[in-house]
Amino acid sequence: xxxRLRYLFAVAAICVSSTAVQAQTNVxxxxxxxxxxxxYVDAKGKLGGFDIDIANAICAVAKxxxxxxxxxxxxxxxxxxxxxxxxxxxAMTATIERRKVVAFSNKYASMPFRFVAxxxxxxxxxxxxGTGIDQLKTALKGKTIGLVTASTADPYVRKTFxxxxxxxxxxxxxxxxxxxxxxxxxxxxxxxxxIDATFLKTATGKGYRFVGAPLTDPAYFGTxxxxxxxxxxxxxxxxxxxxxxxxxxxxxxxKIAKKYFDFDIYGQ
Amino acid sequence: xxxGYGPMLFKGLTATLGVAVGAYCIALVLGVLGATAKLEGGxxxxxxxxxxxxxxxxxxxxxLLLLVFFAIPTLxxxxxxxxxxxxxxxxxxxxxxxSAVVALGFIxxxxxxxxxxxxxQAIPLGQLEAARAYGMYGRVLVVxxxxxQLLRFxxxxxxNLWLIVLKATALASVIQVVELMRVANLAAGATNxxxxxxxxxxxxxxxISAVSLVCIKFIEVYxxxxxxxxxx
Numbered sequence: 199x200x201x202r203l204r205y206l207f208a209v210a211a212i213c214v215s216s217t218a219v220q221a222q223t224n225v226x227x228x229x230x231x232x233x234x235x236x237x238y239v240d241a242k243g244k245l246g247g248f249d250i251d252i253a254n255a256i257c258a259v260a261k262x263x264x265x266x267x268x269x270x271x272x273x274x275x276x277x278x279x280x281x282x283x284x285x286x287x288x289a290m291t292a293t294i295e296r297r298k299v300v301a302f303s304n305k306y307a308s309m310p311f312r313f314v315a316x317x318x319x320x321x322x323x324x325x326x327x328g329t330g331i332d333q334l335k336t337a338l339k340g341k342t343i344g345l346v347t348a349s350t351a352d353p354y355v356r357k358t359f360x361x362x363x364x365x366x367x368x369x370x371x372x373x374x375x376x377x378x379x380x381x382x383x384x385x386x387x388x389x390x391x392x393i394d395a396t397f398l399k400t401a402t403g404k405g406y407r408f409v410g411a412p413l414t415d416p417a418y419f420g421t422x423x424x425x426x427x428x429x430x431x432x433x434x435x436x437x438x439x440x441x442x443x444x445x446x447x448x449x450x451x452x453k454i455a456k457k458y459f460d461f462d463i464y465g466q
Numbered sequence: 467x468x469x470g471y472g473p474m475l476f477k478g479l480t481a482t483l484g485v486a487v488g489a490y491c492i493a494l495v496l497g498v499l500g501a502t503a504k505l506e507g508g509x510x511x512x513x514x515x516x517x518x519x520x521x522x523x524x525x526x527x528x529x530l531l532l533l534v535f536f537a538i539p540t541l542x543x544x545x546x547x548x549x550x551x552x553x554x555x556x557x558x559x560x561x562x563x564x565s566a567v568v569a570l571g572f573i574x575x576x577x578x579x580x581x582x583x584x585x586x587q588a589i590p591l592g593q594l595e596a597a598r599a600y601g602m603y604g605r606v607l608v609v610x611x612x613x614x615q616l617l618r619f620x621x622x623x624x625x626n627l628w629l630i631v632l633k634a635t636a637l638a639s640v641i642q643v644v645e646l647m648r649v650a651n652l653a654a655g656a657t658n659x660x661x662x663x664x665x666x667x668x669x670x671x672x673x674i675s676a677v678s679l680v681c682i683k684f685i686e687v688y689x690x691x692x693x694x695x696x697x698x
Binding site for chain 2: 231232233234238239240241242243267268269270273276277280281282370371372373375376396397400402
């Protein structure tokens with residue numbers, strides 16, 4: 199099915215590129231810049247990461263003249279709708295809630311969502327009765343869970359753990375991790391890849407691990423990571439999809455993915 | 467120690483100073499205008515100035531800044547677009563740096579207005595009457611008698627205001643001005659070392675304040691020359 203879709207997209211790409219006017223469109227893109235390895239600002243002040251490379255590859259194929267800016271996560275969708283920029287590439291999962299306010303491209307990554315906790319808390323969870331999310335609920339009863347405001351995991355955890363655990367909101371991943379290490383929260387739920395790369399795989403993450411199975415409720419965790427555009431910008435989104443299909447077929451995508459991940463980030 | 471983010475912090479520092487100086491200048495101009503309007507204006511100008519200081523000083527800076535950057539351009543855009551289909555692609559782009567300077571200048575202009583109003587009112591009427599009795603009018607009266615005293619009375623308020631504006635520039639980080647606070651935030655996010663970078667930023671703010679205080683001292687000594695306080 200995926201191959202057939204890709205074939206269709208490739209054909210569509212050829213049709214579009216042969217008829218389209220070769221003028222460059224100016225496209226302004228926003229990313230968060232605080233979510234390595236997807237997006238970050240390096241010491242020279244330049245944006246880098248998987249999102250940035252994918253965005254640039256899409257811009258090159260679609261012949262967009264792109265500028266990418268860093269924008270705080272909690273204002274990233276309002277900024278899009280206020281027309282500060284036209285697209286978001288920020289490891290943003292296409293959830294049902296977000297689809298009400300912005301439109302998403304086809305997915306360019308799959309993001310697993312998991313809980314992370316200290317080994318002590320993780321052991322307690324593993325020892326608790328029950329399975330899956332019920333086990334987590336039993337073990338985290340009366341404990342404190344950290345979340346990033348407006349993150350994908352936020353509404354799910356809020357609904358599932360309401361009245362069970364105390365929930366605390368933060369602005370970005372590094373803030374939550376700081377409080378997790380300080381012991382002010384017992385567990386943190388968010389995209390597993392960011393936590394893994396910046397925390398668990400580094401010296402600071404020693405003594406912490408993922409706990410429980412990845413969170414999968416499709417009503418909350420949507421259909422993978424996509425680029426976001428304003429609801430009415432269907433034409434722009436179609437161009438992004440065409441370009442995305444092309445970089446998926448010509449190997450550009452795989453080359454970029456290999457730079458950042460040692461597994462299949464595209465997913466099923 | 468700073469993971470190579472030192473030069474970026476320095477760049478942030480220049481942006482911070484840029485926003486602070488720009489906003490402060492605007493605030494001073496608005497302050498003089500506002501104070502004049504309040505003391506000398508007719509009913510309408512007086513009312514406008516009163517409303518300005520009342521509203522601006524009563525609403526958090528952060529809300530005003532977000533309004534200037536997000537809400538006002540969107541509002542103007544939708545108004546213009548609704549006028550005629552020709553303008554359907556009209557877009558009002560406010561650059562973050564300019565927005566921050568204008569917004570903070572506008573916000574602290576309200577405080578400056580009060581500082582100037584107080585200072586003008588503090589000038590003893592007798593001084594002005596004496597000057598007039600000596601035949602000093604217009605420019606001479608203002609420059610030789612009113613302004614030096616005004617400066618003396620306004621100085622502590624104005625230097626306070628400068629330090630407040632300086633620190634308020636950190637608010638500009640929420641509208642993505644890459645100033646000190648924003649750089650510290652970005653570096654903290656990228657390296658996962660929030661303490662290092664926020665501490666570095668705090669030290670830099672403190673250093674600017676220290677330098678500012680030395681300059682203020684010089685201005686104080688100058689403006690109080692020939693007075694009892696200056697002789698101390």
